[in-house]
Amino acid sequence: MKGADQPPSNQTNPASTGADPRRTHKGLLRDKKRVDAVRDMLMEQADELSDSNPTASLRKEKPKQEGNSVVAVVAAICGNILVGIVKFIAAFVTGSQAMISEGIHSIVDSGNGILVLFGIHRSKKPSDEDHPFGYGKELYFWTLVVAVLIFAVGGLISLIQGVAHIVNLDQAHLSDPLPSLVVLGIAAVIEGCTLGVAIKQFNVARGDTSPLRFIHHCKDPSLYTVVLEDAAAETGLLFAFLGIVASHLTGNPMYDAIASIAIALLLMAVSTVLLSETKALLIGEGMTKPQIRRVVEIVESDANVVDCGRVLSMFLGPHDILLAIDANFSPDAPARQILQSIDRIEAGIRSEFPDATSVFIEAESLKQVQKQAIEFELMESDAEEEEALRD
Numbered sequence: 001m002k003g004a005d006q007p008p009s010n011q012t013n014p015a016s017t018g019a020d021p022r023r024t025h026k027g028l029l030r031d032k033k034r035v036d037a038v039r040d041m042l043m044e045q046a047d048e049l050s051d052s053n054p055t056a057s058l059r060k061e062k063p064k065q066e067g068n069s070v071v072a073v074v075a076a077i078c079g080n081i082l083v084g085i086v087k088f089i090a091a092f093v094t095g096s097q098a099m100i101s102e103g104i105h106s107i108v109d110s111g112n113g114i115l116v117l118f119g120i121h122r123s124k125k126p127s128d129e130d131h132p133f134g135y136g137k138e139l140y141f142w143t144l145v146v147a148v149l150i151f152a153v154g155g156l157i158s159l160i161q162g163v164a165h166i167v168n169l170d171q172a173h174l175s176d177p178l179p180s181l182v183v184l185g186i187a188a189v190i191e192g193c194t195l196g197v198a199i200k201q202f203n204v205a206r207g208d209t210s211p212l213r214f215i216h217h218c219k220d221p222s223l224y225t226v227v228l229e230d231a232a233a234e235t236g237l238l239f240a241f242l243g244i245v246a247s248h249l250t251g252n253p254m255y256d257a258i259a260s261i262a263i264a265l266l267l268m269a270v271s272t273v274l275l276s277e278t279k280a281l282l283i284g285e286g287m288t289k290p291q292i293r294r295v296v297e298i299v300e301s302d303a304n305v306v307d308c309g310r311v312l313s314m315f316l317g318p319h320d321i322l323l324a325i326d327a328n329f330s331p332d333a334p335a336r337q338i339l340q341s342i343d344r345i346e347a348g349i350r351s352e353f354p355d356a357t358s359v360f361i362e363a364e365s366l367k368q369v370q371k372q373a374i375e376f377e378l379m380e381s382d383a384e385e386e387e388a389l390r391d
Contacts, residue, residue, distance in 0.1 A: 072200075091180075219318045287353075
């Protein structure tokens with residue numbers, strides 16, 4: 001029977017056994033004191049380990065954040081403001097629809113650069129009581145705002161202007177293209193300089209990784225946002241040049257309007273890429289599969305660890321990784337050795353992944369760890385299949 005298979009309960013009812021409730025209460029107090037004594041002993045051992053073990057201080061240190069992207073952002077802001085003013089002057093003089101779209105593009109890019117710079121500044125704020133994990137995701141939020149502005153203000157307005165110009169084509173007139181072409185040349189030189197600065201910082205960050213793969217896996221959107229914006233700006237200048245030249249060679253102002261629409265579609269494409277990548281970061285992207293496997297190797301290399309289960313990670317900011325690790329420690333290892341193992345594991349992880357600012361290691365039973373490991377491997381295999389299908 002089901003009841004016969006159940007082990008006898010260790011709990012007894014004081015009333016049924018005739019035990020004195022006061023003695024039972026005293027026994028509970030003695031047990032509580034023993035638990036408190038053990039807890040205090042473990043806390044003292046942890047304090048001793050923190051004082052004696054030099055690697056334990058690594059947990060309190062935060063990796064320095066590289067600010068290479070700031071140089072590119074500042075250069076882009078200055079260049080876009082200057083170019084935007086000149087483009088609007090040329091658009092006012094010539095009446096070119098493509099130049100109006102380009103002027104809007106430059107002003108939007110200037111505002112976007114300021115927002116990205118603000119996001120970088122806010123993301124470096126230290127943690128506080130309301131935000132114990134810091135403000136790293138501020139950069140992701142402001143990059144998302146930038147993507148929306150590029151789409152709505154830059155793309156949609158340029159698209160509306162171009163379509164309106166086609167609808168009212170009979171009222172359009174062609175003026176001297178020379179001022180617009182001169183402005184386009186000046187703008188191309190300025191945009192080329194800012195793009196060169198952005199690409200230099202971008203190449204330093206990506207190393208040998210391909211540009212598209214780096215953008216997909218990069219956790220600092222400021223490194224590629226300026227590159228995409230400046231590259232779109234240079235391409236937009238080419239569209240405007242072709243539109244103005246074609247309109248004056250053929251005498252048909254429609255080509256100027258088509259250039260404006262092409263610029264709008266280009267901005268929408270850039271904003272779509274930024275929206276997709278920033279959305280993934282805001283939802284909570286983690287470390288790559290090879291990095292997770294390396295973390296598992298570090299955990300299981302410790303002599304007191306029997307098995308490593310799940311390794312959950314999430315980027316709280318470009319240089320802030322949250323790691324939660326389930327590990328099964330040897331039941332024969334005393335508490336002091338387990339504490340030393342935890343310190344060694346954390347030091348090993350931070351030596352290879354200095355951005356791992358928050359590492360939590362939880363001791364689990366062997367059965368639970370093995371179950372979690374199997375589930376985690378299945379999840380990884382599914383992710384690999386999806387990535388293979390995308391490729």
